[in-house]
Amino acid sequence: MARLDSLIIFTTVVKANNFTNAAHQLGLTPSAVSKQISLLEDRLGVRLLNRTTRSVSPTEAGQLFYNRCSRLLEDLEEAEHMVKDLETSPQGTLKISATPTFGRAMMMKIFAEFLQQYPNVNFDLTLADKGLDLVREGIDLAIHLGSLQDSRLVARPVARQKVILTASKEYLEAHSTPQELSELVNHHILMVSGIDFAEPRWIKRFIKEAGLANKERRFTVNDLDTLCEAALNGMGIAALPLYLIREHLDSGRLVQILPEINFPVRTIHVVYPENRYLSAKSRAFVDFMASYFEENNLDDLQASKARG
Known part of the structure; x- marks a missing residue:
């Protein structure tokens, strides 16, 4: 000693x-x-x-x-x-960060079910479009989309996100349905920018292959929920996560176009600093979230139903 x-x-x-x-x-x-x-x-x-x-x-x-x-x-x-x-059940406040769209669409249902098993845990959720400094911000866990740039983070994959091209039924009736990628240049394009979803590699590759590099965008926004609303209101064609628009596809308000286009399926991770001790509450939540998406395929979930 x-x-x-x-x-x-x-x-x-x-x-x-x-x-x-x-x-x-x-x-x-x-x-x-x-x-x-x-x-x-x-x-x-x-x-x-x-x-x-x-x-x-x-x-x-x-x-x-x-x-x-x-x-x-x-x-x-x-x-x-x-x-x-080993002798302590999960308890205390768990600070989590997530993107606004995923946080609003999915996390409330997950939190509610988790609390049924672990009622002594509280949540402090931060919604942010850009990745945060977990150590500086005191974040226990972050829900992260896509590849990791910070080698100091440990990442556990929990779900996979598919993206499709979509437009409203009304828009397609007024402007026709494109049958080939090259026809997109004749349509109004809705784009997202300035957030992690808009990863430059796949967005730039799609724009180049579709011949849209010099085409003016009808609408650009840094929020996926707003982009979805623009598509629902007939403003044009957008690339959106399948889980976010599943309800609207099922109801017929939105229609998938050019289904042969295969955007990269992106992995959703739960991440935390590699040198940080993973507390009982953090470990329980990581395991719970992984189990939740094993039982519930993200692409089959409807965002509105996941909210409650």
Whole structure:
């Protein structure tokens, strides 16, 4: 224990930048802290800290030792949490982020069913079109669409999203139904931009293949729900997630066009920082969400029914 205590004292001193502040945090006297650092340096046979009258800073060896000690202490803390959680049911507030469209369409139903099993969990949901810094924002889990750019995140795939081309029945009656991709240039095009859904690679490839690069858009918006409303109101043709418009396809208000076009099926992940301990509530929710979409194919769900 004495060796572990010395590591805790050392890392606290480095973070505090002086003995006085470190001693205050540890509940010790500055002289006791200084003595422990000296004993540690004697044991290792190397100077760990550069000392001045007002502050301390790690030497090259001290910085290396601090980096390893910090990881060791973090691993120890995580191990303690894991053992404690074996006897603890999920409880407390779970902070989650999701895109506005997916959050509104799907998450309320999932939350409601989860709470039936885990009534001691509360939810704090943030809806954002762009990915957030999970650590800085204090987010436990994020619902992420498509490929991951941040290698520091752990991702668990939970569902797959299909996208189709669609337009209202009224629009097609007034403008005819395109039978080939090349005919889209003669139609009003509705586009989404500025959000994660509009991943440049597949959007740009579709625009190029359809000969739409120089065509003016009838309507552009940074929200999929609004894009859907534009299509429902006969403003033109849009590419939309199947789960979002399933109800309107079934009712006949929207019609799929050019079904032979295969947009990339994109994976929906639950993500969290790789160095963050996954609490009992987080682990339970990740498992629950994966199970939910194993039993309920996302493309077969109607967004309005998923809301309640």
